[in-house]
C-alpha cells in the first residue's frame with residue numbers, strides 16, 4: 140500500500156511504438172506543442188522561415204540543410220525549438236515577487252521552462268531571497284566590480300552553450316582574453332570534445348570531412364551511438380535516400396532505436412497521404428555500453444584477415460594499398476597490433492558475437508564508399524578518444540577519407556557548437572591563434588591554458604574560480620555530480636546568466652547573481668535601426684547567416700552581442716558615453732555592437748578561412764570552411780594520416796566495480812527523451828521508445844530484472860559505484876523491460892547527472908562519462924509525483 144499522499148499508479152504508461160518515425164505523429168506533436176506553448180497563430184509562419192536564406196537558422200540542431208537557400212524542411216525538433224522560443228508565455232517581475240528562490244527551486248525543470256520567456260534583467264537579493272529588477276547599467280556595473288575585484292583574471296570562468304552566434308562568441312572570447320583568462324568551459328566539453336581532441340592527431344583537423352553531397356554517393360552508412368529520429372530528424376531524409384538507392388545502413392547502438400527502423404518523410408506528400416514509409420537501417424548491432432572500441436577493432440581485424448586471404452589467393456585486395464602508402468603513416472604498427480589481438484577478447488569486450496563482427500566487416504569491405512557517423516554514444520565514454528581514432532583507422536584502411544561519398548561525420552548537437560569553437564571558444568588555444576589575436580588586436584594574450592567544464596567545477600569548489608558567467612546553457616543541470624556542482628556554484632562571489640528562459644542554473648547561484656535576458660535567434664535584432672544578421676556553422680562546416688523574424692519577447696531584451704560588448708565596456712573601461720575605442724586595449728565595443736558586419740571583418744582578420752566573410756554570407760547557402768583532410772591534406776606530425784594503436788582497456792572503473800559486485804553491477808547510459816532539448820523538458824513523452832507521460836524510467840534487460848529478483852514496473856533507487864567514498868544516488872525509477880544488452884541500462888538525462896562522478900571523464904578529452912556509469916540498483920518506491 141502506498142502512502143495516502145502518494146498516487147498508487149505511475150504518472151504515465153509504457154506502450155511500444157509501432158508507427159514509422161516522423162510522419163503524421165510528428166505533425167500532431169508539433170500542433171500540440173504550439174498550443175501548449177501558446178504560440179500566437181500569427182507566428183506559425185515563423186516555422187516556414189526556418190533555414191531559408193532570408194530567415195533564421197534553426198536553433199534545433201547542427202545538422203545541415205540540403206538547400207539552405209530554398210526549401211522549407213519540416214522538422215519536429217526544429218518546430219519544437221522554435222515554439223519554445225516563440226511562446227507567448229512570459230516571466231515577469233511578479234513571478235519573482237511571488238516566489239523566493241528557494242521556493243522556485245522546488246519546481247521541476249519542466250515547470251521552470253513552462254513560465255516562458257524572461258523579460259527583464261534581475262538581480263538576486265539575499266535579504267529577501269528573491270530576484271529583484273535591476274537596470275542594465277547597474278547589472279553591468281556589478282559584473283565589472285566583481286571581475287575587477289578578483290586577485291587574478293583566472294578566478295573568472297566564461298561558459299558558452301552552443302547556441303551563441305559566431306559574432307557573440309567571438310566578442311566573448313576577445314573580452315575574456317582582454318580581461319586576461321583562457322577559462323572557456325563550454326558545452327562542447329561535454330559533447331564532441333573527444334572528436335575535437337581525437338581527430339587532430341590522426342587526420343589533422345577536429346571536424347567532420349563530409350558534406351551533405353557525400354551522403355548522396357555513399358554505399359554504406361555506419362551510424363554509431365546516435366538517435367537521429369529524435370535528435371537530428373532532418374538526417375532521416377539523407378538516410379531514406381541512401382536506403383532507397385540501395386545503400387546499406389547499419390545502426391550500432393545498444394538500443395535498437397525504433398526511429399531508425401522505418402520513416403515517413405513529412406517532406407513527401409505522397410508518402411504522408413498514402414501511409415507509405417521507407418525502411419532505414421537494415422542491420423542493427425547492439426554492443427554493450429562502451430563496447431565500440433573492441434567492436435571497431437574487431438571489424439578492422441577481420442578486414443585485415445580477409446585481405447590476407449585475398450592476397451594468398453591472388454584475389455582483389457581489400458585494403459586500399461595506394462592510399463595507405465601515399466597518405467598514411469604507421470600502418471605496420473597498427474596491423475601488427477590487430478594480428479596480436481584475440482577474438483575472444485574482442486567478442487567479450489564488445490558484447491557482439493563474432494559472426495556479427497564478421498558481417499559488419501563484410502558490409503564494410505563490399506561497400507565502395509562508406510561514411511561513419513557518430514554521436515554521444517561514442518563520445519561520452521572513458522575511451523572515447525581511442526574509439527574515435529580506431530574508427531578513423533578503419534576508415535583509413537580502405538581510403539574512406541577525402542573522397543566523394545566517404546568520410547568521417549561527427550554529428551554535433553547545438554546549432555552553433557562547432558562555430559563557437561572555430562571562432563575561439565577554446566580553453567586550450569594554440570600559440571598560433573594567440574599570436575594572431577595579439578597581432579590583430581595589439582594586446583598580450585593570456586598564454587596559460589584555461590579550465591574546461593569539469594576543471595571549472597573543481598576550481599569553483601576549491602575557491603580558485605569565483606565569478607561564473609554563462610552565455611546561454613544550464614550549467615548547474617547539464618554537468619555531472621549535481622550536488623557537488625551545486626555547492627561549487629553556490630561558493631561563487633557572482634554568477635551571471637545570459638539566457639532566454641528561466642532555468643535551474645539561475646536558482647543555484649553565487650553570493651551575488653544576475654539573470655540577463657536576451658533575444659533568441661528567431662527574433663529581430665535591431666541595432667541603430669538596422670536589422671542585424673548573425674552567422675553560424677553547421678556540423679558540416681557550412682557557414683551561413685541568420686535573421687530573426689519575430690518581434691522580441693520584450694522591449695527590454697538585449698542581443699547577446701550587446702550584452703557581451705556592454706559587459707566588456709563596463710569591465711575594461713570605455714562605457715557610459717565614451718567614444719568607441721576607448722578603455723583598456725582600445726577595443727571598439729560600441730562599433731561592433733552597432734554593426735555586426737564589423738565583427739565579421741575582425742573575425743576574418745584573425746582567421747584566414749573567413750576571408751571576405753561578409754560577401755560570402757550574402758550568397759544564399761553561405762560558404763564552406765575548408766577541412767584539410769577532406770582534400771587529403773594532413774596537418775599531423777608526420778604530414779600524413781596516422782594509424783594509431785589502442786589496446787583494449789582491461790582495468791577500468793567499471794571492471795573494478797564489477798570485480799567487487801559481480802553481475803549486479805550494471806553500466807548506465809544517460810540519454811535524451813524525444814520531448815526534451817538537453818535540460819529543457821518540453822513534455823514528458825519519449826514516443827519512439829514507448830514511454831508516455833513520465834521520465835523516471837530505467838531501461839533494463841528482462842533477464843537482469845529477474846537476476847535482481849525484481850519485476851518490470853518495480854521502482855528502484857540507483858547508486859553509483861566509485862572509489863572516493865562519496866555517496867551518489869538518484870531515487871525513484873521504474874524498471875522497464877527493454878531490448879538492451881544484459882549488464883547495460885539506460886535512463887534519462889538530467890535526472891541521472893547526480894550519479895556521474897566529477898572525476899569520471901574521457902581520457903584525453905575530459906568529457907564526463909555520461910554513457911558509462913557503474914551503478915547498483917536497490918529496491919525503491921514511486922516518487923510522490925508518480926515518476927514524472
Ligand SMILES: Nc1nc2c(c(=O)[nH]1)N[C@H]1C(S)=C(S)[C@@H](COP(=O)(O)OP(=O)(O)OC[C@H]3O[C@@H](n4cnc5c(=O)[nH]c(N)nc54)[C@H](O)[C@@H]3O)O[C@H]1N2
Pocket residue numbers: 199200216330363364365366367369370371391392393394396426427428429430431513514515516517520551552553808809810811812813815816817818910
Ligand atoms: N530533440 C532533441 N534534439 C537534440 C538534443 C536534444 O536534447 N533533443 N540535443 C542536441 C545535442 S546538444 C546533442 S549533442 C545531440 C545528441 O544526439 P545523440 O548523439 O543522438 O544523443 P543521445 O540522446 O545522448 O543518444 C545517444 C545514442 O547513443 C546510444 N548509445 C549510448 N551508449 C552507447 C555506446 O556505448 N555505444 C553505442 N554505439 N551507442 C551508445 C544511445 O542508445 C542513444 O541512441 O542532439 C542534439 N539534438
Ligand SMILES: Nc1nc2c(c(=O)[nH]1)N[C@H]1C(S)=C(S)[C@@H](COP(=O)(O)OP(=O)(O)OC[C@H]3O[C@@H](n4cnc5c(=O)[nH]c(N)nc54)[C@H](O)[C@@H]3O)O[C@H]1N2
Pocket residue numbers: 300301302303326327329330331515519552553610611612613614617618637638639640641642657658659660699809810811816817818819888889891892909
Ligand atoms: N547525463 C548527461 N548529461 C549531459 C549529456 C548527456 O548526454 N547525459 N549531454 C551533454 C551535452 S551533449 C550537452 S551539449 C550539454 C548541454 O548543456 P547546455 O548547453 O548548458 O544546456 P541546454 O539545456 O542546452 O541549455 C538550455 C538553456 O539555454 C538557454 N538558451 C536557449 N536558447 C538560448 C539563446 O539563444 N541564447 C542564450 N543566451 N541562451 C539560450 C535557456 O536558458 C535554456 O534553459 O549537456 C551535457 N550533459
Ligand SMILES: [Mo]
Pocket residue numbers: 326329330331551552553
Ligand atoms: Mo551536445
